[in-house]
Amino acid sequence: MATNHPSILCTVDLVLLTLKQDRLHVAVFQREKEPFAGAWALPGGYVHAQEDYDTRSAALRVLREKTSVDSAFLEQLATFSGPGRDPRGWSISVAYYALVPLEKLAALEGPGMRLVAVEDASAVKAMPFDHAAIVQAAVQRVRDKSSYSSLPVFLLPEHFTLPQLQAVYETLLGEPLNKVSFRRKMQELDMLEEVPGEQVGGRHRPAQVYAVRKEFAERLSLSSRAFNPD
């Protein structure tokens, strides 16, 4: 059946994005195996036809194995392929990107994992395979999707304030937003619900704490599945 089909390597790669010090960062791991052993690269791995239901499952498995992060916004990005991207031969990589609150990743920082600012061109370009291009595509996608969608909330912890959320939007979009308009939009999106407790930073009026409505979080992941099948 598979007559003239010399083995094509099927892999998945993960772009884990988080917000650190008001900058978008990507998680890179030091490779333990060849090729490019020792280099800092995106986490990834082979697709296992026996144990993975589909490439999304493979991506979730890699996420669990490398980060023990159980839940996050995860969406298919694009598929990268060709003879040159992997020295082992002609390969296909289905890339996924995830948005993760910093708290879930900060604990993993160490000799095996680093967070690299996506604007750090030299660090990003130093990545092996075509991972620089994958990161670039992921950042582009997140920025494009951020304008008043619910995407950015996945970069914050469960509870957050509106000024915090606005700061996330401003970081992703790269421009300041009007406070009144931002709040109007958030209100009509009806995505958030107040959390009775309050927070405070310093000696000033405390901000109302919000959380994403459960229905909305579910609806989002459902709709993103409708767009991106696996």
Add this chain to the structure above:
Amino acid sequence: MATNHPSILCTVDLVLLTLKQDRLHVAVFQREKEPFAGAWALPGGYVHAQEDYDTRSAALRVLREKTSVDSAFLEQLATFSGPGRDPRGWSISVAYYALVPLEKLAALEGPGMRLVAVEDASAVKAMPFDHAAIVQAAVQRVRDKSSYSSLPVFLLPEHFTLPQLQAVYETLLGEPLNKVSFRRKMQELDMLEEVPGEQVGGRHRPAQVYAVRKEFAERLSLSSRAFNPD
């Protein structure tokens, strides 16, 4: 090297979309080989690691082989995978979609190719593999991208009038558009240029004929490559 990787089938599938009688149609081909020989399905084929530079090249090859269409807007849609979608085994299909003017496809209609309206649920659902889901995702993508991008012009021949173009937008978006606003938008997009000749349908004022500016068409395909890598 490839120790525990039982062969994964790598294929590409093509969603060829066109506009026929004011409705979006998808080109389906009658399969000659098993599985599902005789069924109407999306054109597709194996990725050939020897001859295809990447999956996009494979998609272009399939496009040429099946339709002899040389140029069209072609963009990666998403990758579909899993053990159940192809009876031959665990498979990956990188799906691409293309927008093609009707003239380029109409000549191919016949015993081997049909154009199916995308709203024709029974015909779409009758497709083998997971092609119904792929078509649905492609239609969704085109509709999402259509609001005042240059995408819809690829569904028209080289020369067209503004009322024709507005009708395309209205078909894709599924709602009537304001004529004045539409023209204002088109003017500020600065995407079109007048073609000296004029056209006419009946006994009324003839419409100005337009074509897409070359720079703009090129810029579009470049940027879409930046987004969707291959």
Add this chain to the structure above:
DNA sequence: TTAATAGTGTCTCTCAGACATTATCAC
């Protein structure tokens, strides 16, 4: 002249941003 569609001028209403004001905390 009439019918039919192409194309434009203009008014209005809506919505987003600017600005100002009030609210609430620590000190």
Add this chain to the structure above:
DNA sequence: GTGATAATGTCTGAGAGACACTATTAA
């Protein structure tokens, strides 16, 4: 009270849609 930030009320300007009007053809 003072200073700092949160939250809201209100005004205004830009832009999109509604409508009316003019333009140009065939019959």
